Amino acid sequence: MNLNGITGQQQHHEDLSIHVHVIDDIEVFELTGSLDIATSPTVRAALTSASERGGHQLIVDLTQVDFLDSTGLGALIGGQRRAREFGGEVRLVAKEGQILRLLRITGLLKVFSVYPTLEDAVKNGQRVGDL
């Protein structure tokens, strides 16, 4: 599955769909479903591809993700590393719940800027605190 150059379109893989669109020159990946061992390679490839195309700021919206395992976290971390290599950053959107709790307990709020809403992420506004 190749997301090269795709914006405003929907991609489906197993139990995950990825809707990619652009807001204020920021590429936004809205994920719906499970980010796990089956689907994380697609997300990793999509983020890497976006960074290599010159997308400096990327947003991954996790508010519709219902399951996230260590391979999914690995995909997000790999995307962050790649983005930083190109001078960019991956921002996450996560609401209060299991996904945000996982980001907290793993210490990943130190690795990602996490925002409660997509609007906050686009505007680089209010971040989720590291409680």
Place this chain on the structure above:
Amino acid sequence: MIDDVIAEGARACVVYRFALGGGDGKPWRERAGCATVRFDERGQIEEWREYEG
């Protein structure tokens, strides 16, 4: 096997794979994990927080 490392000052984030198994001729099973690590002023690991779910 280490897949990714993000290092930032005294902190790092590591993504890795490892194998569990096998015993009694059973095949090894690959698992994935990630950990956030904090180092002390001597460069030694002060905190290792990992997730393998």
